[in-house]
Amino acid sequence: MKKILIVEDEKNMRLLLEEELEESGFEVVSASSAEEAIGILNLDTSFDLITIDIEMQGMNGLELAGTIRKQYPEKKIVLLTAYTHYKHDLSSWAADAYVVKSPDFSELKSLVEKLLGEEK
Numbered sequence: 001m002k003k004i005l006i007v008e009d010e011k012n013m014r015l016l017l018e019e020e021l022e023e024s025g026f027e028v029v030s031a032s033s034a035e036e037a038i039g040i041l042n043l044d045t046s047f048d049l050i051t052i053d054i055e056m057q058g059m060n061g062l063e064l065a066g067t068i069r070k071q072y073p074e075k076k077i078v079l080l081t082a083y084t085h086y087k088h089d090l091s092s093w094a095a096d097a098y099v100v101k102s103p104d105f106s107e108l109k110s111l112v113e114k115l116l117g118e119e120k
Helices: 011-023 034-043 061-071 090-094 106-115
Strands: 003-007 027-031 049-053 076-081 097-100
Touching (some): 003 011, 003 034, 011 106, 034 049, 049 061, 061 090, 097 106
Parallel strands (some): 003 049, 049 076
């Protein structure tokens, strides 16, 4: 089973993402901040993919994506945000994909499955 780390500061969105990805057959762990995510990754490097919200207190998602890319270049990274303007920010290039948040999670789930080689 592929393992995903969700980094999302909004509790309700984090819970929705967990539920949607678990229903798709993934093992899911979540963090409410970039700093918490780094702590989790320092203890467990077995994640196949990491979804990262961009707008967070403290270290933002773009900084986190850059840090993860340097330490764990093999990890798949998906930036997940409500804002489209970050797509053209050069620092977003550290990610493998960029998804604008939506009430419909089908685009995200399809992208995750594609990145992990589990297309259904």
